[in-house]
Amino acid sequence: MFTNTENKLIWTNGKFQKWNDSNVHILSHTLHYGTGVFEGVRAYKTKSGPAIFRLEDHTERLFNAASKIGIRIPYTKSELNEAQLETLKINKLSEGYLRPIVYLGNEGLGLRAKHLSVNVAIAAWEWPSYMDPNAKMNGISVVKSSHRQYDNPLHSGNKIIGTYFSNTMALHEALDKGADEAIMMDKNGFISEGSGENIFLIKNDIIFTPTTKHCLNGITRQSVIQLARNSNYDVEEKNLGYEDLRNADEAFFTGTAVEITPITKIDDHKIKNGKRGKVTKKLQEKFNKIICGDDKTYEDWLSLVK
Numbered sequence: 250m251f252t253n254t255e256n257k258l259i260w261t262n263g264k265f266q267k268w269n270d271s272n273v274h275i276l277s278h279t280l281h282y283g284t285g286v287f288e289g290v291r292a293y294k295t296k297s298g299p300a301i302f303r304l305e306d307h308t309e310r311l312f313n314a315a316s317k318i319g320i321r322i323p324y325t326k327s328e329l330n331e332a333q334l335e336t337l338k339i340n341k342l343s344e345g346y347l348r349p350i351v352y353l354g355n356e357g358l359g360l361r362a363k364h365l366s367v368n369v370a371i372a373a374w375e376w377p378s379y380m381d382p383n384a385k386m387n388g389i390s391v392v393k394s395s396h397r398q399y400d401n402p403l404h405s406g407n408k409i410i411g412t413y414f415s416n417t418m419a420l421h422e423a424l425d426k427g428a429d430e431a432i433m434m435d436k437n438g439f440i441s442e443g444s445g446e447n448i449f450l451i452k453n454d455i456i457f458t459p460t461t462k463h464c465l466n467g468i469t470r471q472s473v474i475q476l477a478r479n480s481n482y483d484v485e486e487k488n489l490g491y492e493d494l495r496n497a498d499e500a501f502f503t504g505t506a507v508e509i510t511p512i513t514k515i516d517d518h519k520i521k522n523g524k525r526g527k528v529t530k531k532l533q534e535k536f537n538k539i540i541c542g543d544d545k546t547y548e549d550w551l552s553l554v555k
């Protein structure tokens with residue numbers, strides 16, 4: 250549930266609106282058919298002020314997803330980058346989560362959406378932890394989902410609103426079974442990802458992650474691959490089966506919301522000793538230094554609020 254948002258402002262089509270006044274019309278096309286795209290972005294406290302992590306990459310992905318479903322965003326990438334920095338600033342957030350969303354208007358209904366207005370909004374709020382606050386230390390449990398990820402290749406790898414229906418169903422199914430997250434498989438029965446996270450596993454000090462054929466090429470995923478390789482780990486992208494995860498030495502999720510969160514249990518089976526592993530811990534430590542600006546090698550991943 251949201252807290253401390255009543256005084257926050259949401260950027261909507263170039264203007265700031267009060268949080269509670271930021272509504273869409275009941276006949277907005279996106280509400281009916283899921284025809285829109287979105288991003289999930291995080292900002293962190295650094296010694297030089299708040300900074301957005303990999304802002305340009307998130308905006309690039311937003312534009313790619315929109316073009317994949319034929320939506321032309323009526324702003325430039327740099328205008329939306331600026332708008333995100335402004336949204337943080339006006340809301341006096343030193344860190345937080347940002348949600349840019351592109352949605353279609355209510356000028357008409359029916360499946361034809363070619364002539365509808367394209368709207369953009371950006372909300373930002375404090376969201377310290379997506380899971381239990383101790384999840385990053387103690388790990389979480391997952392279950393194999395009955396929901397398949399990206400049966401339609403058009404959807405693969407894009408944050409398209411309508412496609413998140415099956416992710417929500419997968420997460421609810423997992424929560425109903427008493428787990429924290431779902432592991433979605435792809436149409437060939439290989440591991441795809443969590444409902445909102447990419448997955449990594451470690452066996453004999455080698456780090457494995459599924460290819461991006463049937464999962465989102467997460468920005469945290471890309472960051473972790475790069476920092477792990479720079480730290481001399483072997484990282485292999487390949488098809489992974491359910492048994493690979495059960496027999497892993499360690500496993501973790503990555504994502505803007507969860508950052509790096511260990512997975513310590515799958516169905517009724519502990520992963521190794523059921524505790525966060527040493528490679529996971531090392532990667533978390535490196536990632537934490539990067540996001541607060543303490544690792545100069547990666548400082549171009551941070552866009553400072555001026």
Ligand SMILES: Cc1ncc(COP(=O)(O)O)c(C=O)c1O
Pocket residue numbers: 289416442443444445446447464465466467468469470503504505506
């Ligand atoms: C389905 C899915 N997979 C993976 C991720 C992780 O991506 P990122 O690291 O870019 O947040 C997300 C979150 O955006 C997601 O929704």
